[in-house]
Amino acid sequence: MGRLFAVVVTVITLLSVSFFVMHTWWMPVDISTTGPAIDHQLEETMTGSGLLFLGGQLLLGLFVWQSSDKNPARKIKIFPGGANPLVAAAIILVGIEILTLTFVGSKAWAAVNLVPAAADSLHIDVQAEQFAFYFRYAGPDGQFGGLHPDKIDDGSGNYFGLDPANDVAARDDVVVGSLVIPVNRPILLTLHSKDVGHSFYVPELRIQQDFVPGIEIPVHFTATQTGKFEIVCTQLCGLGHYNMKAYLQVMSEADYEQWLKGQEGQ
Ligand SMILES: [Cu+2]
Structure with missing residues (x-):
């Protein structure tokens, strides 16, 4: 059962990522001067968060696969220091990702929302x-x-x-x-x-x-x-x-x- 779950998680992950990679459902054609910067930012955001999603889900599948072994003699492995350092590392990693996206994306945002309209508009x-x-x-x-x-x-x-x-x-x-x-x-x-x-x-x-x-x-x-x-x-x-x-x-x-x-x- 555990191994089946690991396979299902992996298949769902690869399928859903492939829809994004192939742009199956994506934004329509862009007809504005500020659009390319927004599309570029969208690609970066989707790539960054997509890689984190892909890595996280594949790791989950791997761990489920490894721990589905029912052998009672198997020693339980414990990560040095317990879960706390891992959780802290994950928070820092995701925090850096979000902060980076905010700074990188602020330019595209500003071009639309902070730059005033042209005088001859x-x-x-x-x-x-x-x-x-x-x-x-x-x-x-x-x-x-x-x-x-x-x-x-x-x-x-x-x-x-x-x-x-x-x-x-x-x-x-x-x-x-x-x-x-x-x-x-x-x-x-x-x-x-x-x-x-x-x-x-x-x-x-x-x-x-x-x-x-x-x-x-x-x-x-x-x-x-x-x-x-x-x-x-x-x-x-x-x-x-x-x-x-x-x-x-x-x-x-x-x-x-x-x-x-x-x-x-x-
Ligand atoms: Cu309305």
């Missing part, structure tokens, strides 16, 4: 609510209208709480249900939520950022490929959470300009 406002995303562009005047939470009214399509009657800048703001952006141009999003916590996740951009009600959260990125990608909410935000998504459409600069003109005309 295209600014788009994002409103999350149960269970949809809305996107706002400044319109021909380049000015966003002010936000008035008391004026938010889904029935009339006023998802951001604009006041076009009194606020000139708000009159030409474009509000749509898809995030349409030009390729190769820095984008700066400001995330707002009108109700509960949501999340903005685009796997292809390697960006996942929570919405927090009452806080404006900046997110910036540059898309390097045209195409249509899913934006999904990854914070359990209510009964309709499973269905909370929108699309990111990355277009050529010319297509984007044309799309925006079409929206402004409405």
Whole structure:
């Protein structure tokens, strides 16, 4: 029985490691300028923790195999000093591993979260609510209208709480249900939520950022490929959470300009 367990542990270990080595289930294509650093970090983290996992599981299988010998005359071997030095060594080893990953990975993190957005970024406002995303562009005047939470009214399509009657800048703001952006141009999003916590996740951009009600959260990125990608909410935000998504459409600069003109005309 013991030997069978040792074989099963070894087979499960090798099988599960092989799925990671072959990238059977892996990240989708990367379409952002900051993505390669994140993917590189992911590879390093998976390799480091994968080697520890592989070594640990194979050792476990080996020990189970060796101790399944039922011979009562066999002397029990005791590691010098007992278990304490081994446990201490394991804690130090894992601690060093995690600290190293933190320092090595901080660069990739900083490029996304600590470096400010480029000054010429295209600014788009994002409103999350149960269970949809809305996107706002400044319109021909380049000015966003002010936000008035008391004026938010889904029935009339006023998802951001604009006041076009009194606020000139708000009159030409474009509000749509898809995030349409030009390729190769820095984008700066400001995330707002009108109700509960949501999340903005685009796997292809390697960006996942929570919405927090009452806080404006900046997110910036540059898309390097045209195409249509899913934006999904990854914070359990209510009964309709499973269905909370929108699309990111990355277009050529010319297509984007044309799309925006079409929206402004409405
Ligand atoms: Cu949500």
